[in-house]
Amino acid sequence: MDKAQILVASNRGPVSFSISEDGSLDYRRGGGGLVSGLSSVAATTDTLWVCAALSEADRKAAATAPGARLDLAGFDLGGMRVRMLDIPDDTFTDAYTRVANSTLWFVHHMLYDTPNKPRFDAAFRREWQGYRDYNGAFAEALLTGSADNARVAVQDYHLALVPRMLRGRRPDLRITHFSHTPWAPPEYFRMLPAEIGRELLEGMLGADHLGFLSRRWADAFLRCCEAFLRVEVDWSKRTVEFGGRIIEVAVHALGADAGNLRERAAAADVEERRAALRERVGDRKLIVRVDRTELSKNIVRGLEGYREMLRDHPEWHGRVTHLAFAYPSRGDVPEYREYTESVRRVAKEINQEFGTADWSPLILEVNDDFPRSLAAYRMADVLLVNPIRDGMNLVAKEGPVLSDNGCALVLSTEAGAADDLGRDALLVNPYDVSETARVLHRALEMDDDERRARCERLVERASALPPSRWFEDQLRALR
Amino acid sequence: MDKAQILVASNRGPVSFSISEDGSLDYRRGGGGLVSGLSSVAATTDTLWVCAALSEADRKAAATAPGARLDLAGFDLGGMRVRMLDIPDDTFTDAYTRVANSTLWFVHHMLYDTPNKPRFDAAFRREWQGYRDYNGAFAEALLTGSADNARVAVQDYHLALVPRMLRGRRPDLRITHFSHTPWAPPEYFRMLPAEIGRELLEGMLGADHLGFLSRRWADAFLRCCEAFLRVEVDWSKRTVEFGGRIIEVAVHALGADAGNLRERAAAADVEERRAALRERVGDRKLIVRVDRTELSKNIVRGLEGYREMLRDHPEWHGRVTHLAFAYPSRGDVPEYREYTESVRRVAKEINQEFGTADWSPLILEVNDDFPRSLAAYRMADVLLVNPIRDGMNLVAKEGPVLSDNGCALVLSTEAGAADDLGRDALLVNPYDVSETARVLHRALEMDDDERRARCERLVERASALPPSRWFEDQLRALR
Numbered sequence: 001m002d003k004a005q006i007l008v009a010s011n012r013g014p015v016s017f018s019i020s021e022d023g024s025l026d027y028r029r030g031g032g033g034l035v036s037g038l039s040s041v042a043a044t045t046d047t048l049w050v051c052a053a054l055s056e057a058d059r060k061a062a063a064t065a066p067g068a069r070l071d072l073a074g075f076d077l078g079g080m081r082v083r084m085l086d087i088p089d090d091t092f093t094d095a096y097t098r099v100a101n102s103t104l105w106f107v108h109h110m111l112y113d114t115p116n117k118p119r120f121d122a123a124f125r126r127e128w129q130g131y132r133d134y135n136g137a138f139a140e141a142l143l144t145g146s147a148d149n150a151r152v153a154v155q156d157y158h159l160a161l162v163p164r165m166l167r168g169r170r171p172d173l174r175i176t177h178f179s180h181t182p183w184a185p186p187e188y189f190r191m192l193p194a195e196i197g198r199e200l201l202e203g204m205l206g207a208d209h210l211g212f213l214s215r216r217w218a219d220a221f222l223r224c225c226e227a228f229l230r231v232e233v234d235w236s237k238r239t240v241e242f243g244g245r246i247i248e249v250a251v252h253a254l255g256a257d258a259g260n261l262r263e264r265a266a267a268a269d270v271e272e273r274r275a276a277l278r279e280r281v282g283d284r285k286l287i288v289r290v291d292r293t294e295l296s297k298n299i300v301r302g303l304e305g306y307r308e309m310l311r312d313h314p315e316w317h318g319r320v321t322h323l324a325f326a327y328p329s330r331g332d333v334p335e336y337r338e339y340t341e342s343v344r345r346v347a348k349e350i351n352q353e354f355g356t357a358d359w360s361p362l363i364l365e366v367n368d369d370f371p372r373s374l375a376a377y378r379m380a381d382v383l384l385v386n387p388i389r390d391g392m393n394l395v396a397k398e399g400p401v402l403s404d405n406g407c408a409l410v411l412s413t414e415a416g417a418a419d420d421l422g423r424d425a426l427l428v429n430p431y432d433v434s435e436t437a438r439v440l441h442r443a444l445e446m447d448d449d450e451r452r453a454r455c456e457r458l459v460e461r462a463s464a465l466p467p468s469r470w471f472e473d474q475l476r477a478l479r
Numbered sequence: 480m481d482k483a484q485i486l487v488a489s490n491r492g493p494v495s496f497s498i499s500e501d502g503s504l505d506y507r508r509g510g511g512g513l514v515s516g517l518s519s520v521a522a523t524t525d526t527l528w529v530c531a532a533l534s535e536a537d538r539k540a541a542a543t544a545p546g547a548r549l550d551l552a553g554f555d556l557g558g559m560r561v562r563m564l565d566i567p568d569d570t571f572t573d574a575y576t577r578v579a580n581s582t583l584w585f586v587h588h589m590l591y592d593t594p595n596k597p598r599f600d601a602a603f604r605r606e607w608q609g610y611r612d613y614n615g616a617f618a619e620a621l622l623t624g625s626a627d628n629a630r631v632a633v634q635d636y637h638l639a640l641v642p643r644m645l646r647g648r649r650p651d652l653r654i655t656h657f658s659h660t661p662w663a664p665p666e667y668f669r670m671l672p673a674e675i676g677r678e679l680l681e682g683m684l685g686a687d688h689l690g691f692l693s694r695r696w697a698d699a700f701l702r703c704c705e706a707f708l709r710v711e712v713d714w715s716k717r718t719v720e721f722g723g724r725i726i727e728v729a730v731h732a733l734g735a736d737a738g739n740l741r742e743r744a745a746a747a748d749v750e751e752r753r754a755a756l757r758e759r760v761g762d763r764k765l766i767v768r769v770d771r772t773e774l775s776k777n778i779v780r781g782l783e784g785y786r787e788m789l790r791d792h793p794e795w796h797g798r799v800t801h802l803a804f805a806y807p808s809r810g811d812v813p814e815y816r817e818y819t820e821s822v823r824r825v826a827k828e829i830n831q832e833f834g835t836a837d838w839s840p841l842i843l844e845v846n847d848d849f850p851r852s853l854a855a856y857r858m859a860d861v862l863l864v865n866p867i868r869d870g871m872n873l874v875a876k877e878g879p880v881l882s883d884n885g886c887a888l889v890l891s892t893e894a895g896a897a898d899d900l901g902r903d904a905l906l907v908n909p910y911d912v913s914e915t916a917r918v919l920h921r922a923l924e925m926d927d928d929e930r931r932a933r934c935e936r937l938v939e940r941a942s943a944l945p946p947s948r949w950f951e952d953q954l955r956a957l958r
Binding site: 110111112113114115116118119120121122124125185187188190191192193194220295296298300301304308311312335339342388413429431432433434435 | 589590591592593594595597598599600601603604664666667669670671672673699774775777779780783787790791814818821867892908910911912913914
């Protein structure tokens with residue numbers, strides 16, 4: 001098998017399969033920053049993307065491809081070479097669902113109901129072994145697929161142990177790891193079992209270069225290193241010395257892919273959604289939000305902020321509509337199901353309290369319709385992005401880019417995006433429903449000139465580091 | 480009215496009243512570090528204690544006393560002068576129940592189920608005004624009752640605004656504020672509405688001297704000052720410059736009042752409980768815990784740790800009994816009621832899984848019996864203190880002091896007491912049920928010599944700063 005000079009490892013790959021009615025394999029290339037970032041690199045260098053099979057169809061595709069190399073099985077991946085790993089079911093559930101998404105995600109987003117969760121017991125130790133095995137499977141594939149002195153870009157909290165696993169066996173490799181989430185402060189990170197916290201940090205420090213979306217998360221990581229590994233941090237250079245090497249910790253603030261987005265948002269299906277929405281809401285002002293139904297996205301408090309605004313400012317009754325598009329996520333986890341129920345309940349309360357024969361103050365849709373989301377971005381007068389904690393939040397960057405008339409952005413201080421956009425967004429404390437109400441009113445009231453001028457500056461900042469450059473910067477750091 | 484040279488302000492005072500069957504007022508002096516600390520000072524200096532009426536009987540007592548001065552109404556308070564404030568019901572509920580205990584307590588102990596709580600809305604702003612009024616009532620009483628250049632010792636998170644209120648009107652006063660809770664790291668503290676977070680910090684910085692129970696909490700406070708007030712912190716001296724003054728931030732690690740405790744634990748009612756317990760458990764080893772049913776005390780995970788130990792070490796079956804004494808707390812708050820139910824449920828599961836005709840592995844009592852708690856401290860082979868977060872935790876200090884044969888202390892890393900006792904206690908991560916199981920086993924196995932030697936050192940450290948010296952140190956800091 002040929003060896004690659006550049007390798008990417010991530011749980012989700014750039015392509016996903018489904019089984020069509022006649023039993024054959026369908027596939028489509030994914031969206032997202034990493035795919036578009038890598039595509040441009042893949043066109044010029046020889047690269048290999050290692051990812052996990054996420055469905056039965058994925059597994060089937062991987063099984064039919066020589067060495068699980070999808071590109072060798074005749075699938076057109078735009079020049080990318082992709083190896084899709086068939087991880088055993090139990091291992092995948094332990095690693096992905098239990099450790100990564102129900103533990104590490106909760107730690108970094110500070111989502112736990114601490115009196116009751118987490119509890120690290122014997123069952124968790126078995127799950128942790130699954131996480132190790134899953135990381136090991138990726139490491140093995142990267143070792144096999146890499147040329148001498150290749151550069152390896154490992155993605156996210158699912159794969160925190162991979163850098164050290166590679167380092168131990170192939171010191172020639174140059175390794176970067178990028179975290180797409182926030183990073184917990186030491187006061188929260190320390191709830192992990194001590195030896196597991198250290199294993200995570202030491203796993204990542206196997207890399208030469210560590211990337212984060214915000215200075216805040218990078219600092220939190222460095223503080224964790226100080227607190228749990230007793231290593232020296234050079235705060236002026238933002239480096240750690242570990243295992244006789246110097247590891248750089250840097251911020252790469254992923255931005256919107258403006259060109260691709262605008263092209264997609266001009267398509268007929270989006271135009272059609274836009275017309276239908278306009279028909280439905282008339283010339284009312286539009287407050288838009290688009291999120292996964294994810295505990296960190298803070299949809300309920302956003303709705304409550306809107307409710308408090310309608311109570312305090314009856315002058316908006318009949319003159320504004322809030323479009324809340326929430327696409328379903330993690331419906332298999334009880335907390336997520338209950339959360340989605342809360343969203344529906346508050347939405348209903350708002351329409352009951354304020355709705356009239358010819359005005360629905362709130363339109364909530366809990367389903368996934370990507371072109372409709374793009375249409376909503378185009379139409380928004382106000383875009384509301386109020387997560388309680390968020391690595392970056394690309395909605396805050398993509399919304400302004402697509403805005404037809406320049407939207408006002410109401411943005412949580414706790415989103416990484418606030419670093420880049422804080423000057424021209426209207427910032428809110430996501431826990432503060434009253435402030436959210438006040439700021440929504442202010443955003444609705446903003447005069448056209450100010451709104452457009454702010455939005456222009458938002459677009460500039462939001463697209464300052466498009467995915468391709470974001471990815472190239474990380475590779476360049478592995479000089 | 481006479482003016483005092485030393486004043487203490489705290490929500491709960493040194494005396495509480497009840498109405499006896501014939502309708503007359505009964506009263507008793509409270510226990511606790513502050514009361515015993517102040518008593519010794521009160522004997523030599525003229526002091527005034529300002530506190531809130533906490534019951535109808537308290538109110539009645541305050542109403543009958545001239546200027547609400549209980550000592551002038553003929554109650555014998557051991558030389559202390561006490562003014563008990565009759566705070567209007569609504570104000571008290573807003574300040575004490577809603578702001579202090581349901582918000583500030585949750586913030587400093589990091590107890591929130593963050594996707595759902597807190598939410599700071601218009602109702603919270605009204606409650607906050609109640610907190611201000613309550614603080615204002617204390618400030619007014621302190622202003623009225625203080626001699627020129629008097630020293631004022633303000634206690635705890637209920638009264639964070641008092642120092643600044645005093646400072647503004649009486650720059651001659653010398654003011655200290657002491658926090659009996661942990662302090663939240665800035666990453667958590669920032670969930671408070673920004674202006675309220677600042678008001679709290681600035682309120683406390685009205686003092687000349689701020690005291691905390693642990694270096695960790697003092698550091699967290701200083702980091703909050705840096706993050707939210709943009710003030711200069713001198714980390715070598717642990718001072719902040721604010722409003723043209725230098726404020727000291729110091730650690731006063733309150734210890735056990737060994738003499739008083741031992742005297743109390745030798746009384747007949749304790750002896751009687753001890754005999755009854757011994758009768759019940761025979762010569763089995765005893766693991767003891769004593770807590771309020773408080774979300775931060777982590778009783779459920781403690782029981783789960785015990786369960787995992789019994790699963791992993793059948794050799795203890797029949798040879799150990801866990802006494803878990805939980806006295807009821809905040810039964811009016813749904814989270815607390817549910818938590819107590821979880822405690823009962825897990826306890827029942829453990830007895831069902833392991834209990835036999837002649838062995839109950841666990842004895843859970845959810846009621847308040849102080850002499851029984853003292854008896855349990857005397858008898859414990861292992862004392863389990865595993866809060867998820869705790870300002871100090873005096874059980875960890877009082878238990879070893881009272882131990883008849885030298886107990887092993889299993890102690891949470893997250894209790895302030897771990898600073899003082901960490902060397903001779905066996906430390907556990909309170910979220911880590913498996914580690915708790917392992918360490919309980921290790922504690923049970925510890926040989927007598929080691930256990931006694933450790934316990935002797937624990938007693939020495941635990942009683943190093945008894946309440947009287949703890950209080951004198953704070954007054955001395957106001958030189």
